[in-house]
Amino acid sequence: MSHVLIIGTGIAGLSTALRLAGRHEVTVVTKDRLGDSNTTWAQGGIAGVLGADDTVGSHIADTLSAGAGLSDAEAVRLLCTEGPERILELAAAGVAFDRDDDGHWARGLEGAHSFPRILHAGGDATGEAIIEALTTALRAAVAVGTVRLLDHTMLLDLVTSLTPSGTGAGRKAAGVQVLRDGIREQLFADAVVLATGGAGQLYAHTTNPAAATGDGLAAAIRAGAAARDMEFYQFHPTALAGSGFLISEAVRGAGAFLLDAHGQRFMPEVDRRGELAPRDVVARAIHRRMAVQDGLPCYLNARSVPEVSAHFPNIARVLAERGFDLTSDLIPVTPAAHYFMGGIATDVDGRTSLPGLFAVGEVACTGVHGANRLASNSLLEGVVFSARAAEAVDADLETTPATNHRSWAPVSAAAPRFGSIHLDAAAGGNRAISRGDLQTLAWAHLGVERDGQGLRSLLERLGEGGPTHRTADAAVTADDAVTANEEPTAAGIVEEIESANLALIAQSIASHALARRESRGAHTRSDFPAHTTPPLQEAASC
Known part of the structure; x- marks a missing residue:
């Protein structure tokens, strides 16, 4: 049997694993506990056309409109046409979607949708319900x-090998290096599926x-796989000020509205759709309103929403723990980094530019x-394209003989510990940049609004060389974050690796954002505010 490695256990990774289980030797790797992922945190629902008053054509049109002219039309068609069947499969797997008084699945309305087509589970715990069903199934497969x-087990890097003779020059994915129990290990595979989610901790x-x-x-990116749309990072308009706790768009879909610091409603003057305009419009409006009120947050008013606490029990509970009553208080909100539209470039079957490597979910960009x-x-994307990727893995492995190697090996018996990493900063040689400094830098220059000067400043601060891994047998310098006289802790090593990954991604986002000299969707250039598509004059690098 061929060996398939799946890295990540959100909706995309779990769905892929369950479809391939039994047909291949499948190994699932997760950074924390099984099911820990952005999916678990998803308060919002899953969109799909399951009502007679709605049409797939309308869902396609809404998706294309929100994408501001840059969505791949074929990918959108597949998402919207195959989505309903995937949702029915989730229900069959045990996801109990909420029902209305007549016993039908309740359908909610969210921003930029023409019809109520959002299914929820547990009110505002849809992601958690999906993960519970899928992890139960995966544990059964493990058993x-x-x-x-x-x-x-933390992913460190991809392992590549030369492509077989006769298939042309180049390399293919052959496995991964991971960090497990402080030991660097190598896992070999005939196919690798990345389902590792986003990079929100950059901000x-x-x-x-x-x-x-x-x-x-x-x-x-380090392995040479192509990335695309890296400039497009979505900022959710309504995170609880100071905490990042998400207050679902569904609350606005149920009738909540936004107020500025003076108690004035402002969204109707920004967009005819008001609070239900696309997320980039609402986030930008709040960001700009905060700028003219000296950084004070705006407020979400849900006091007139009928049975708001019953419909959004998790949100109401967390707000209560933090001193707010959703039924009677104005809730202070600000934009926050939420979802990465860019990522590893794939076709609609999850294939990347690196043979043997597939990507699904938020880490992928179809x-x-x-x-x-x-x-x-997003939940719909995870379940639709993971199904397609599983079929593609099957098809590719049918024509590729399984390799005859061990599926696991230590990288080095002499030096199994991974060691440390450092970041190169052009301003001062090989110096580490702290996670906090990186996040502040990204929020200032890669946030809701950007400009060329800030983007160039960020690239200069991170340095052209960018972050690099240093393996255990590499030389240790005085400028390293972990010195030869200080034994690194496991947590410290992980944080350094994560920070290096985030810094590399920040460089890629900044390069793509610098190249796109226009404002479009979630990418707003204050120095190029027009929605145009001029020739790209500064090259983006992946």
Whole structure:
């Protein structure tokens, strides 16, 4: 049997693993515990046409409109046409979608959707319900031996090998290096599927969990896989000020509205759709309103939403823990980094530019989201394109003989510990940049609004050489974050690796953002505010 490695256990990784289990030797690697992912944190629902009053054509049109002219039309068509069947499969797997008083699946409305087509589970715990169902199924597969699970195992890098003779020059994915129990190990495979999620921890303000450090994306870039749309990072308009806790767009879909610091509603004057305009429009409006009110947050008013706490129990509970009553208080909100539209460039079957490497979910970029993701299309993307990727893995491995090597090996018996890393900063030689400094830098120059001067400043600060891994047997210099006289802790090593990954991704985002001399979707250049497509004059690098 061929060996397939799947890195990540959100909706995309779990769905891929379950489809391949039993047909191949499948190993699933997760950085933390099984199921820890952005999916678990997803309050919003999953979009799909499952009502007679809605049409797939309308869902396609809404997705293309939100993408500001840059969505891949074929990817969008597949997402919207195959989505309903994938949602039905989730229900069959045990996801209990919410029902209305008549017993039908309740459908909610979110920004930039023409019809109510958002399904929720547990009110505002859709992602958690999906992960519970999928992890239960995966544990069953582990129990019967069709899947091997490695938890608390961090991806370090991809392993590549020369392509077989007769197939042309080049390299292919042959496995991964991981860090497990402080030991660097190498896992070999006939196919590698990256489902490692986003990189929200790049930003000082984010709705993402701590593990969202772009490990898969950074590894793919280092291995030479193509990336695309890196300038498009979506900022959710309504995170609780000071905490990053997400207040779902569904709350605005239920009737909540935004106020400025003076208690005045402002979205209707910005966009005819008001609070239900696309996320980039609402986030930009809040960002600009905060700028003219000396940084004070705006407010979400949900006091007139019927049974708001019952419909959004998790949000109401967390707000109460932080001193706010959703039914009676104005909730202070600010934009925060939420979802990466860019990523590893793939076709609609998950194939990347590196043979043997597939990518699904947020780490991948099929082009389906274009310049701005339509609300609740992310869970749908994960389940639709993971199904297609599983079929592609099957098809590719049918024509490729399984390799005769061990699926695991230590990298070096003499020096198994991974060691440390450092970041190169052009301003002062080989010096480390702290995570906090990097996040502040990214928020200032890669945030809701950017300009050329700030982008060039960020690239100069990070240095042209960028972050590099240093293996255990590499020389240790006085400028390293971990010196020869200080034994690094496991947590310290992981943080350094994560920070290096984030810095590499920041460089790529900045290069792409510098090249796109226009404002479009989630990419706003204050020095090029027009929505145009002029010739790119500064080359982006992946």
